[in-house]
Amino acid sequence: MKEICVIGAGTMGNGIAHCFAQNKLNVILIDSSIENLEKAKENINTNLDRMIKKGIISTNEKINTLNRISFKNSLDNAIKNVDLVIEAVTESIQIKREIFSKVDKICNSETIFATNTSSISIKEISKSTSRSEKFIGMHFMNPVPLMKLVEVIQSPLTNKNTTNQIIELSKQLNKIPVLVNDAPGFVANRILLPMINESILTLEEEVSGVKEIDTVMILGMSHPMGPLQLADFIGLDVCLSILEVLYTGFQNAKYKPSNLLIEMVKNGELGVKTKKGFYNYNNGIKNKTVAERFN
Structure with missing residues (x-):
């Protein structure tokens, strides 16, 4: 080529x-x-x-x-x-x-x-x-x-x-x-997005906070980045779109997008590209802070 x-x-x-x-x-x-x-x-x-x-x-x-x-x-x-x-x-x-x-x-x-x-x-x-x-x-x-x-x-x-x-x-x-x-989500997103969604549900149910959830996955599972920050990088609208494809394709409740994710997308809180998601990026990615609503 x-x-x-x-x-x-x-x-x-x-x-x-x-x-x-x-x-x-x-x-x-x-x-x-x-x-x-x-x-x-x-x-x-x-x-x-x-x-x-x-x-x-x-x-x-x-x-x-x-x-x-x-x-x-x-x-x-x-x-x-x-x-x-x-x-x-x-x-x-x-x-x-x-x-x-x-x-x-x-x-x-x-x-x-x-x-x-x-x-x-x-x-x-x-x-x-x-x-x-x-x-x-x-x-x-x-x-x-x-x-x-x-x-x-x-x-x-x-x-x-x-x-x-x-x-x-x-x-x-x-x-x-x-x-x-060919199957909904292929391999990468079929595995990754349910993990991100579960992390959002954990936050939504007030089991733990944004920084704490990410810290557990970074230090406990050796992930280079926590799932909530990763969702911000991917774009919460993209995360929602993929979960909807998985949910429709498999007709399985385990892929149902969390209410918090749906709400954030409706509010235009899409992550890094809008400078606001689970973290606030007004001062750049390196100086991110937990978004005000989750403090």
Whole structure:
């Protein structure tokens, strides 16, 4: 593969674009929002500068990486001959289907389609295209340039050649691909999100406080970050969306989102991106404090 299209310039999309470009693949990064594209440029530039400071890459490598990324705010024939399209937009099956339906009409028949969905059925998204056999999941972890794992999710309709190509591509990105079959939440979020939800229920039931719950999991279970802070980093709206997919998909009460999580999302308390979740981030991540409502 030589050229990739990434649709969605948010946190995951710009991280995916960065990762491909750093590994010598040309990338077209598309987002309908000019503001999102500008933020993506800034984020990629900042992350590359951090890598220079840590001695991971040289200044020339940064320049070459940036030169491999082009930014566009609409879908057009420029993506016709790309080898792979990766979608990294909001976690909505309707939006994902609409995007892939449009892209399917533009790209040639050999182009592979991948979604970075963290929980939605690959098979169901692929039905919006004429190439379910060339449709697959590539679930990257955040932050994409640093995290080694890629969940490679095959639906019952994905052919073996597509799966093998994406596994090899993941290795080319210096990632470790793990093959997963299509099921709600796949592996990572099917295990992680119930733990986060249980942590929120523990807080909601006043068993313990925010800092205390996170401390137990950090010191007692050797987690690098507590589950409530992790929820803030993921985004409480994203956590809720994934839990709803799990709850609907399995029809099992153990996946039912907590009332506190639902309330916080309604209030716009989404975590780091709104500077308020279980913690307050007004003074930055390093100087976080427990949110006032939980004191």
